[in-house]
Amino acid sequence: xxxxxxxxxxxxxxxxxxxxxxxxxxxxxxxxxxxxxxxxxxxxxxxxxxxxxxxxxxxxxxxxxxxxxxxxxxxxxxxxxxxxxxxxxxxxxxxxxxxxxxxxxxxxxxxxxxxxxxxxxxxxxxxxxxxxxxxxxxxxxxxxxxxxxxxxxxxxxxxxxxxxxxxxxxxxxxxxxxxxxxxxxxxxxxxxxxxxxxxxxxxxxxxxxxxxxxxxxxxxxxxxxxxxxxxxxxxxxxxxxxxxxxxxxxxxxxxxxxxxx
Amino acid sequence: xxxxxxxxxxxxxxxxxxxxxxxxxxxxxxxxxxxxxxxxxxxxxxxxxxxxxxxxxxxxxxxxxxxxxxxxxxxxxxxxxxxxxxxxxxxxxxxxxxxxxxxxxxxxxxxxxxxxxxxxxxxxxxxxxxxxxxxxxxxxxxxxxxxxxxxxxxxxxxxxxxxxxxxxxxxxxxxxxxxxxxxxxxxxxxxxxxxxxxxxxxxxxxxxxxxxxxxxxxxxxxxxxxxxxxxxxxxxxxxxxxxxxxxxxxxxxxxxxxxxxxxxxxxxxxxxxxxxxxxxxxxxxxxxxxxxxxxxxxxxxxxxxxxxxxxxxxxxxxxxxxxxxxxxxxxxxxxxxxxxxxxxxxxxxxxxxxxxxxxxxxxxxxxxxxxxxxxxxxxxxxxxxxxxxxxxxxxxxxxxxxxxxxxxxxxxxxxxxxxxxxxxxxxxxxxxxxxxxxxxxxxxxxx
Numbered sequence: 001x002x003x004x005x006x007x008x009x010x011x012x013x014x015x016x017x018x019x020x021x022x023x024x025x026x027x028x029x030x031x032x033x034x035x036x037x038x039x040x041x042x043x044x045x046x047x048x049x050x051x052x053x054x055x056x057x058x059x060x061x062x063x064x065x066x067x068x069x070x071x072x073x074x075x076x077x078x079x080x081x082x083x084x085x086x087x088x089x090x091x092x093x094x095x096x097x098x099x100x101x102x103x104x105x106x107x108x109x110x111x112x113x114x115x116x117x118x119x120x121x122x123x124x125x126x127x128x129x130x131x132x133x134x135x136x137x138x139x140x141x142x143x144x145x146x147x148x149x150x151x152x153x154x155x156x157x158x159x160x161x162x163x164x165x166x167x168x169x170x171x172x173x174x175x176x177x178x179x180x181x182x183x184x185x186x187x188x189x190x191x192x193x194x195x196x197x198x199x200x201x202x203x204x205x206x207x208x209x210x211x212x213x214x215x216x217x218x219x220x221x222x223x224x225x226x227x228x229x230x231x232x233x234x235x236x237x238x239x240x241x242x243x244x245x246x247x248x249x250x251x252x253x254x255x256x257x258x259x260x261x
Numbered sequence: 262x263x264x265x266x267x268x269x270x271x272x273x274x275x276x277x278x279x280x281x282x283x284x285x286x287x288x289x290x291x292x293x294x295x296x297x298x299x300x301x302x303x304x305x306x307x308x309x310x311x312x313x314x315x316x317x318x319x320x321x322x323x324x325x326x327x328x329x330x331x332x333x334x335x336x337x338x339x340x341x342x343x344x345x346x347x348x349x350x351x352x353x354x355x356x357x358x359x360x361x362x363x364x365x366x367x368x369x370x371x372x373x374x375x376x377x378x379x380x381x382x383x384x385x386x387x388x389x390x391x392x393x394x395x396x397x398x399x400x401x402x403x404x405x406x407x408x409x410x411x412x413x414x415x416x417x418x419x420x421x422x423x424x425x426x427x428x429x430x431x432x433x434x435x436x437x438x439x440x441x442x443x444x445x446x447x448x449x450x451x452x453x454x455x456x457x458x459x460x461x462x463x464x465x466x467x468x469x470x471x472x473x474x475x476x477x478x479x480x481x482x483x484x485x486x487x488x489x490x491x492x493x494x495x496x497x498x499x500x501x502x503x504x505x506x507x508x509x510x511x512x513x514x515x516x517x518x519x520x521x522x523x524x525x526x527x528x529x530x531x532x533x534x535x536x537x538x539x540x541x542x543x544x545x546x547x548x549x550x551x552x553x554x555x556x557x558x559x560x561x562x563x564x565x566x567x568x569x570x571x572x573x574x575x576x577x578x579x580x581x582x583x584x585x586x587x588x589x590x591x592x593x594x595x596x597x598x599x600x601x602x603x604x605x606x607x608x609x610x611x612x613x614x615x616x617x618x619x620x621x622x623x624x625x626x627x628x629x630x631x632x633x634x635x636x637x638x639x640x641x642x643x644x645x646x647x648x649x650x651x652x653x654x655x656x657x658x659x660x661x662x663x664x665x666x667x668x669x670x671x672x673x674x675x676x677x678x679x680x681x682x683x684x685x686x687x688x689x690x691x692x693x694x695x696x697x698x699x700x701x702x703x704x705x706x707x708x
Contacts (some may be wrong), residue, residue, distance in 0.1 A: 059699055070524075079689075104497075154522075162274040204592045
């Protein structure tokens, strides 16, 4: 993506004496991980196209602490949470959107108990709202007739019962959406959750992402769509393990939408 | 009248009353022990949202909604479950007959009685079919989830014992009715013509030509062994995974109501973090209302878990649906959510026995749940994906125990895997799990 993105920080909004429509919580993966950065850019392309007056925290954003909490470090989690809540409440943030289901879950469910009360959306929910309200329309038909299967991120699907928004978006691209045998509530994890992303797996006879991509490949897809930067990494690695990287692509739902506007 | 003859006439009633009180008495004793053990857990506030809790219990435990997610096992289970509940009406009649010396005391209900007995018989037959299917799934087909490493020894025997006992009880019930039916046909005194016998009339064919005294012996023997079997089974529950037939109800009532992804925030940590972040806070003011001894973070033993988690452990019926859905287990890792629950119960039982032997006081035995039962390798293999929680038909939450034990390892022992320690120090230093500068957080915009 070469076109310039319009991204303003909360600091800039404050200087202008304005309040954004929504805060885009980029998350650590979306900020630093090379693959996830592309998802952040795709999502911003959508926000720009729909003229959403959004802000980011930029250097004032810090890790939500989600991964520390799943690893058992409640201290570190609550330190991070309270620092972030101080910043968010200082800016009087009311609504947050994020491309990371882990941030989504933590901000939505675990911050309220520590004094951070926000209306939190996963980016697929927010994009769906933009389309439903007529602020965004899909014009290109790049994915027409393409076989797409959606891998449910655990912290979006099972953990928070968001199953429909990503699927409805995929259908709007006119892709042929095919479900894996295990999907929605019974979807298999990609293997990254619970801090596994940051450590070597325990001894076993297979890696979880290889098993999950096997299930995805059984649908004979052109594209495996996800809604989580960590799932994206795991599924991409899994495709490589199956030597299918030439015929199957792993994309975030936001990328499919960004390519269709 | 000779008083000794008088006594003899009432002997069966007296024997029955004594056995019934013994059976129920032992059961009550075990329930007390069970309650004491569960109360060893930390307190947790589950007094909220009662309407939703009752609804969950009605839907999940009474309505079996999560059982039928797997249609074959679900249907078979519904049959055994409905059979168990309905046939208990017959047990009520048997108990009254036993105490009062009557025979088929509900017989005056007439056509309705026929309907009841007929339904019991059909259910008993269906239960026999379901139990045979269950037995084959475990012993002939050998479904994966029934032959995992934690299912050897007692758990395997326990599962089969339950099936044998249920089979025998149903066969005794039908034998009793078959002999009774035959006695009714022979216009035997005392055997009132009552009931419909859609199944046991075929059992009765086996009894054709037998003398009335022989038939009475068969009928009485089946009657006695059946009711004594039920009392024995009642007392077997405490030692068995079969405890779920009672505990599924409170367990679904106290089950988690918040989204699966929401983990509790530890309150004592919140107090300390607030103190650290607010330099003007008075450290004594915050600690005055908490205990003098600093709270232990996380769990290394069963007493560190909350009582709902301990109730979970007693409720687990070792069906293994959690383990069969667990991504770590499916890829050959040691972690099995079912084993987490079985270990928790085994350790809790060990603690309970220790207390029994020491006048109700727990004497440290140099053992704990961590390492002696649940290994670190198991704990670190979890992806916190909630598949086990979703799979459980009775709202058990193995994940909460795993997380509580990780909390102990990390916060009390600093014993996380080294990769995770790196990740955590990155968060502390840079506000991200990777070693990047926080000032570079917005670089992605212009790349």
